[in-house]
Amino acid sequence: MESNTVRDPRRWWILGVLCLSLLVLMIDGTVLNLAIPSLIRELGATPSDIQWILDAYVLVFAGLLLTAGSLSDRFGRRRMLITGLAVFGVASLAAVLSAEPWQVVAARAAMGVGGALLMPSTLSILMTTFAEDERRTAMAAWSTVSIVGIVAGPTLGGTLLEHYWWGSVFLLNIPVAVAAIVAALVLMPESTGEQRPVDLVGVLLSIVALGAIVYVIIEREWNIAMIVLAIIAAAGFAVWEARSEHPMLPLGVFRSRDFTGTALTLLLMVFGMGALMLMLTQYLQFVLGYGPMKAGLALLPYAVAAAVCNGLGATLGKSLSNKTLIVSGLLVMGAAFVVLAVGAGYLWVLISMLVMGVGGGLAGPAAYAAIMNAIPLEHAGVGSAMNDTLQQVGMAISIAVLGSVLAGVFSSRMPGDAPEAARESIGAAFELGYVEPAKDAFTVAMSAGAWISAGFSVAAAILGLLLLRSRPATDPAGEAEQALVA
Numbered sequence: 001m002e003s004n005t006v007r008d009p010r011r012w013w014i015l016g017v018l019c020l021s022l023l024v025l026m027i028d029g030t031v032l033n034l035a036i037p038s039l040i041r042e043l044g045a046t047p048s049d050i051q052w053i054l055d056a057y058v059l060v061f062a063g064l065l066l067t068a069g070s071l072s073d074r075f076g077r078r079r080m081l082i083t084g085l086a087v088f089g090v091a092s093l094a095a096v097l098s099a100e101p102w103q104v105v106a107a108r109a110a111m112g113v114g115g116a117l118l119m120p121s122t123l124s125i126l127m128t129t130f131a132e133d134e135r136r137t138a139m140a141a142w143s144t145v146s147i148v149g150i151v152a153g154p155t156l157g158g159t160l161l162e163h164y165w166w167g168s169v170f171l172l173n174i175p176v177a178v179a180a181i182v183a184a185l186v187l188m189p190e191s192t193g194e195q196r197p198v199d200l201v202g203v204l205l206s207i208v209a210l211g212a213i214v215y216v217i218i219e220r221e222w223n224i225a226m227i228v229l230a231i232i233a234a235a236g237f238a239v240w241e242a243r244s245e246h247p248m249l250p251l252g253v254f255r256s257r258d259f260t261g262t263a264l265t266l267l268l269m270v271f272g273m274g275a276l277m278l279m280l281t282q283y284l285q286f287v288l289g290y291g292p293m294k295a296g297l298a299l300l301p302y303a304v305a306a307a308v309c310n311g312l313g314a315t316l317g318k319s320l321s322n323k324t325l326i327v328s329g330l331l332v333m334g335a336a337f338v339v340l341a342v343g344a345g346y347l348w349v350l351i352s353m354l355v356m357g358v359g360g361g362l363a364g365p366a367a368y369a370a371i372m373n374a375i376p377l378e379h380a381g382v383g384s385a386m387n388d389t390l391q392q393v394g395m396a397i398s399i400a401v402l403g404s405v406l407a408g409v410f411s412s413r414m415p416g417d418a419p420e421a422a423r424e425s426i427g428a429a430f431e432l433g434y435v436e437p438a439k440d441a442f443t444v445a446m447s448a449g450a451w452i453s454a455g456f457s458v459a460a461a462i463l464g465l466l467l468l469r470s471r472p473a474t475d476p477a478g479e480a481e482q483a484l485v486a
Contacts (some may be wrong), residue, residue: 026149272396309361
């Protein structure tokens with residue numbers, strides 16, 4: 001593997017390229033949540049259309065992540081990063097030109113391909129560019145970019161939505177993708193891992209297994225055929241990888257307590273937070289009556305708190321264990337969801353976001369450091385992809401489960417004589433004249449979702465308390481290396 005025995009003097013510029021590449025994904029996700037009301041009004045999208053516009057990306061992205069991470073180790077992380085940015089940019093242009101909901105769904109699926117190609121490379125290149133003493137600081141900056149996206153996406157997107165049509169929000173992705181491609185070509189050296197043959201059987205089984213799992217989650221139905229397919233493919237993948245001479249995902253990494261414990265904790269954490277933006281953007285616009293730009297600006301305190309506390313978390317990580325930071329951060333996040341659940345109005349949302357930003361800033365960098373430090377650098381691409389896969393699966397579960405809770409509570413709280421369409425969607429309820437009942441119903445529904453998120457945040461903290469070690473190994477990468485060959 002190419003290594004940084006001598007530190008690259010351009011490493012902080014390279015980090016800037018990685019952050020810019022990540023920014024294009026973050027902007028897209030937050031802009032899309034903010035554009036939901038516009039999609040309903042201007043494109044005539046149904047609740048089912050909205051669900052698939054959100055989930056088509058997740059389905060493809062999650063299904064391809066492990067494959068993309070493995071291929072980046074084999075063929076070059078910079079190459080996969082640039083390819084992913086190009087695909088993402090072209091797919092964004094297709095979304096801009098869409099005239100029907102199904103076309104937006106197709107464009108989002110293509111964006112999922114691009115996202116899967118570029119996302120694992122951002123963290124794996126970071127791991128191979130920075131030495132261990134600088135890595136946590138770099139990870140904090142990388143993590144902060146996702147928070148910056150929460151600000152930039154809604155703020156810029158809100159401005160566009162107030163002056164142009166819904167498709168303009170996807171225009172934001174294109175110049176950022178182009179700038180990141182140019183910067184990567186100019187500044188970034190190529191980085192590869194172990195030159196193993198491509199595990200074609202592992203690739204196929206992982207795509208089928210992950211795709212089927214996420215599909216079942218998204219559909220929220222007991223689709224027996226897909227469940228059986230997911231089980232068979234996942235079992236086949238595990239058996240094949242255990243016996244393969246050149247596995248796509250070395251299963252020995254799961255022997256690392258740091259990796260497995262943090263992965264499970266992170267899964268629960270993402271489940272709790274996954275539907276947060278989906279809830280808040282609709283609450284701010286429909287219930288509080290904010291315009292798109294004001295709704296975007298209203299999310300600014302969360303971004304500022306999280307960005308500041310990411311730096312604090314990185315600093316504290318030099319003296320406190322990852323376990324301490326992860327568990328304490330998750331408990332703070334749980335408290336933030338309780339605040340959101342018990343109050344109504346923007347003041348309660350503001351307090352919740354500030355507290356949640358603190359919790360996320362403490363837990364996020366520590367969780368990423370714990371996972372990635374438990375993986376040998378030659379497998380950094382697939383390790384990063386595993387981290388991303390966990391988050392995407394958790395996000396899909398969150399949107400599916402909490403989305404169902406929101407819909408169920410909303411429907412049950414609407415007047416019994418309301419039309420079925422008004423009981424299914426707050427946007428439809430507004431159009432049919434059920435404004436005040438819909439506001440009350442959605443407020444109660446969001447409170448129920450926040451209580452569930454609080455429960456999962458606390459459960460993640462308890463899991464971390466039980467599974468994570470108080471102090472990292474002296475040489476975590478070396479421990480992971482031993483686990484792989486054990």
